[in-house]
Amino acid sequence: MVPTLRRPWMAALAALAAAIACLAAPADAATGAASAASARTHAAPAISPSQHVVAYYQTQYDNGSYVSPTSLSGIATDIDVAAFHLDSDGTVHLNDDPPSAAKFAPMWSDLAALQQSGVHVEAMLGGAAQGTYANLHNDFNTYYPLLRDTLKTYHFDGVDLDIEETFSLADTEHLITQLRADFGNGFIITMAPVATDLSGGSTFSGGFDYRTLESDMGSQINWYNAQFYCGWGDLSSTTDYDSVVANGFSPSRVVTGAVTNSANCSGYVDPTTLADTVRSLVGEHPDFAGVAGWEYFNAVGVNGGGPASWYQNVRDAMG
DSSP states (O other): OOOOOOOBOOHHHHHHHHHHHHHHSOHHHHHHHHHHHHHOSSOOBOOOTTOEEEEEEOOSEETTEEOOOGGGTTTOSEEEEEEEEEOTTSOEEETTBOTTSGGGHHHHHHHHHHHHTTOEEEEEEEOSSOSHHHHHHHOHHHHHHHHHHHHHHTTOSEEEEEOOSOOOHHHHHHHHHHHHHHHOTTSEEEEOOBHHHHHTSOOTTTSSOHHHHHHHHGGGOOEEEEEOOTTSOOOSSSHHHHHHHHTTOOGGGEEEEEESSTTTOSOOOOHHHHHHHHHHHHHHOTTOOEEEEEOSTTOOOSTTOOTHHHHHHHHHHHO
């Protein structure tokens, strides 16, 4: 990732979801969630349980102002908090700070409220910053417990493995096996390879063949948040996604990852074109897995909306 990388719901159901979030959160977070829900011009369409709208959430503060994720309630199915690092000094950082830092207190409160409303929250591990996976390779018995304990302490529903350094197939399978043993079948394990890794044109994300990983461990991986940007893929048409499917990956296993703003990386596709591509993919592949957007804070608004409307737009295209 970029570095520091059915029908409309009935009104009564939407109101019930907002009420649940308010009851579950402290007053300030609940107020934010309720305000965000009331501000939306229409309810999010219901999508298949097998489809995902994934919001990557790395920028928690923009020019000193807290960026709340609560507007994603009822829109995103998953929020991936980025980016966690296992550092060589034996510490865990969320971007530049320990996850226990006071600055993150409002975020943890808002995420808890979103979980109460049905949103899954995952921890993105790795990304463009190097070292996390090298440390796991060199001393798994020291660094894996740091990851395990962080996932437990902050009540994550899953983990997104974004490997952008050398990490062998054996290392990856070992990590997934241990996560599944410790957290069980209900825990979400996703991966974020570049799209060409899945179409067979590269081995950037770790240095191994993802078809082999899928054959060996597919039953233990929930889905792939494939990066169709930064030169690794294009979503102005279905062509690059179709290449992934042609390489043996089921559409039910591959979420299309897009950049939400041209400032985030090359390969930005405007919301209208992206929605057309998503509708075409749903038409081609009824089991299409969904869309991920990097990242939330500066997502280009659609029809005058804020960042959450980018995710609403792709959700509408799948509905």
